[in-house]
Amino acid sequence: MADVIKKATRESYGEALAELSAEYPDLYVLDADLAAATKTGIFKKACPERFIDCGIAEANMMGIAAGMASTGKKVFASSFAMFAAGRAYEIVRNSIGYPHLSVKIGATHAGISVGEDGATHQCNEDIALMRTIPGMTIINPADDVEAKAAVRAAIDIDGPVYMRFGRLAVPVFNDKETYKFEVGKGIELRSGNDAAIVATGLMVNEALKAADMLAAEGINARVINIHTIKPLDKEIICKAAKETGVIITAEEHSVIGGLGSAVAEAVTECCPVPVVKVGVNDVFGHSGPAADLLKEFGLSAENIAEKVKAAVAAKN
Amino acid sequence: MDASLKKQLEITACKVRMGIIEGVYNAKSGHPGGSLSVADLLTYLYFHKMNVDPKNPKMADRDRLVLSKGHTAPALYSVLAQRGFFEPDELKTLRKIGARLQGHPDMKHIPGVDMSTGSLGQGISAACGMALSGKLTNETYKVYAVLGDGEIEEGQVWEAAMFAAHNKLDNLVAIVDNNGLQIDGKITDVCSPMPITDKFEAFGWHVITMDAHDFDDIERAFSEAEQISGQPVAIVQTSVKGKGVSYMENQVGWHGSAPNTEQYEQAMSELRAQLEKLEG
Numbered sequence: 001m002a003d004v005i006k007k008a009t010r011e012s013y014g015e016a017l018a019e020l021s022a023e024y025p026d027l028y029v030l031d032a033d034l035a036a037a038t039k040t041g042i043f044k045k046a047c048p049e050r051f052i053d054c055g056i057a058e059a060n061m062m063g064i065a066a067g068m069a070s071t072g073k074k075v076f077a078s079s080f081a082m083f084a085a086g087r088a089y090e091i092v093r094n095s096i097g098y099p100h101l102s103v104k105i106g107a108t109h110a111g112i113s114v115g116e117d118g119a120t121h122q123c124n125e126d127i128a129l130m131r132t133i134p135g136m137t138i139i140n141p142a143d144d145v146e147a148k149a150a151v152r153a154a155i156d157i158d159g160p161v162y163m164r165f166g167r168l169a170v171p172v173f174n175d176k177e178t179y180k181f182e183v184g185k186g187i188e189l190r191s192g193n194d195a196a197i198v199a200t201g202l203m204v205n206e207a208l209k210a211a212d213m214l215a216a217e218g219i220n221a222r223v224i225n226i227h228t229i230k231p232l233d234k235e236i237i238c239k240a241a242k243e244t245g246v247i248i249t250a251e252e253h254s255v256i257g258g259l260g261s262a263v264a265e266a267v268t269e270c271c272p273v274p275v276v277k278v279g280v281n282d283v284f285g286h287s288g289p290a291a292d293l294l295k296e297f298g299l300s301a302e303n304i305a306e307k308v309k310a311a312v313a314a315k316n
Numbered sequence: 317m318d319a320s321l322k323k324q325l326e327i328t329a330c331k332v333r334m335g336i337i338e339g340v341y342n343a344k345s346g347h348p349g350g351s352l353s354v355a356d357l358l359t360y361l362y363f364h365k366m367n368v369d370p371k372n373p374k375m376a377d378r379d380r381l382v383l384s385k386g387h388t389a390p391a392l393y394s395v396l397a398q399r400g401f402f403e404p405d406e407l408k409t410l411r412k413i414g415a416r417l418q419g420h421p422d423m424k425h426i427p428g429v430d431m432s433t434g435s436l437g438q439g440i441s442a443a444c445g446m447a448l449s450g451k452l453t454n455e456t457y458k459v460y461a462v463l464g465d466g467e468i469e470e471g472q473v474w475e476a477a478m479f480a481a482h483n484k485l486d487n488l489v490a491i492v493d494n495n496g497l498q499i500d501g502k503i504t505d506v507c508s509p510m511p512i513t514d515k516f517e518a519f520g521w522h523v524i525t526m527d528a529h530d531f532d533d534i535e536r537a538f539s540e541a542e543q544i545s546g547q548p549v550a551i552v553q554t555s556v557k558g559k560g561v562s563y564m565e566n567q568v569g570w571h572g573s574a575p576n577t578e579q580y581e582q583a584m585s586e587l588r589a590q591l592e593k594l595e596g
Contacts, residue, residue: 028452050452052448052483054479055475055478055479055482057472057475057478057479059437059438059441059471059472059475060441060444060472060475060476060479062441063438063439063440063441063442063444063445063472063476064441064442064444064445064448064476064479065445066431066441066442066445067382067431067441067442067443067444067445067446067447067448067449068445068446068448068449069445070423070430070431070442070445070446071376071445071446071449071450071455072376073449073452073453090435091435091438091441091472094432094434094435094438095431095432095435095438095441095442098422098424098432099422099423099424099431099432100424
């Protein structure tokens with residue numbers, strides 16, 4: 001097997017914006033003094049006249065983005081997930097969500113893999129918060145290829161979009177040549193009828209590894225990548241529920257209100273089956289290297305595989 | 317200001333006030349006090365200052381107004397109705413189920429509303445975004461933001477104030493309606509935002525004061541604002557909450573409550589008398 005290339009999706013985000021700058025002369029990027037970290041600095045370098053630094057004032061930045069979008073410009077507003085979805089929540093709801101303005105929120109440093117900065121910066125609640133806003137599209141890409149495709153797709157979506165990117169370099173497993181991104185459509189990466197692993201973001205790659213481990217033990221787990229958490233692809237999830245009888249969700253987010261909750265809500269209506277959630281279990285994180293934290297908080301292929309085995313055993 | 321124009325504006329403002337009372341009375345709720353204090357300002361802007369077209373409310377190069385103190389929507393709706401964006405009769409549907417006239421401005425459905433507002437402190441940021449957008453692509457439109465004096469207790473206002481000065485948004489005029497009262501009492505008793513003028517000056521704005529109920533003074537203030545380049549302008553208007561209805565004037569209790577039938581009749585008769593005097 002060739003060496004796995006690793007890249008942080010925040011990097012993909014910055015590169016994608018820079019690539020799109022020529023194609024979209026009305027594209028503007030806002031940041032709140034984090035351009036070096038969110039990687040909008042890549043866009044700034046390519047296109048300084050269309051980069052606006054709002055300073056450390058995320059609430060105002062979201063309002064600026066709303067006002068600009070109301071005049072027809074294509075606007076991306078960036079900060080860490082904690083501040084974009086957390087601190088600025090009410091501005092996102094009332095100034096962007098309620099008037100359904102086409103502001104794209106590029107939220108980086110999501111989840112526990114922020115690492116050493118610790119709990120104040122590890123946002124495990126952003127998906128839950130954003131899901132409650134009517135008309136908000138939420139995209140959580142799994143790797144570089146998907147992240148770039150998602151940014152390209154988001155730019156033409158009519159209405160607000162929350163995009164979630166990570167700080168940690170993660171394996172690039174999608175094939176750039178064949179990958180197709182469709183908003184709101186899940187992707188079945190592995191077939192299997194013993195159980196279904198529904199994953200998002202960096203947990204998709206862990207789900208694939210878990211499926212390999214399980215296959216070695218004779219368990220065929222289906223793997224579904226849900227890059228768009230809202231609107232959720234209920235069809236692919238309900239089909240999985242019917243055909244496998246048990247779902248294990250995997251996300252780098254609280255088990256409250258994120259992908260696991262969304263999937264559970266969906267199957268409750270269409271085909272009630274057990275839904276086992278792998279995520280951050282309603283606790284704050286703490287400082288440490290990202291890789292160690294992911295293991296410690298159970299955000300690993302090993303933990304997914306274990307949960308699948310237990311769920312399959314319970315089913316039979 | 318030309319005397320006949322002044323009279324015309326006074327007549328229109330009086331009709332706007334009647335529309336405010338009509339709306340709030342029929343809704344049995346809403347915010348008459350602060351609506352009445354900005355009635356003259358909004359009348360001046362929509363009837364004399366702003367480039368707007370009621371037949372084409374989304375016109376790209378129109379001047380924009382963000383009612384950051386969104387609870388005074390009855391004043392905005394009444395002015396828009398008088399200006400021809402929709403029929404004045406629609407004011408009676410304010411806050412009712414199925415109506416376009418939401419309790420706070422809704423840009424998605426109400427012709428002439430440039431930004432959805434209501435949560436205090438947010439409108440000024442959106443106004444800054446519109447002004448910056450205009451600057452970036454050399455548009456000629458102006459942006460007006462109307463804030464309450466209580467509203468500026470919100471921290472976001474000062475984030476926006478910093479941003480506007482930093483970006484030299486001289487196509488932006490923010491008007492602070494200094495009527496001195498907020499829900500819990502006098503602004504100086506609740507959590508004083510005074511001195512307002514010094515604060516905006518310290519944030520890099522050009523500051524002008526004006527009498528909110530004198531069209532000559534309003535004209536003077538906006539003429540001065542027009543001369544300013546390289547920085548945003550804040551006009552702090554000294555106003556009377558509840559202006560035009562005797563028993564509402566300077567009474568904090570009329571911030572957010574509707575008149576009963578008797579009070580409605582009295583308000584309308586006072587305003588009708590003012591109108592007759594102006595037209596007579």
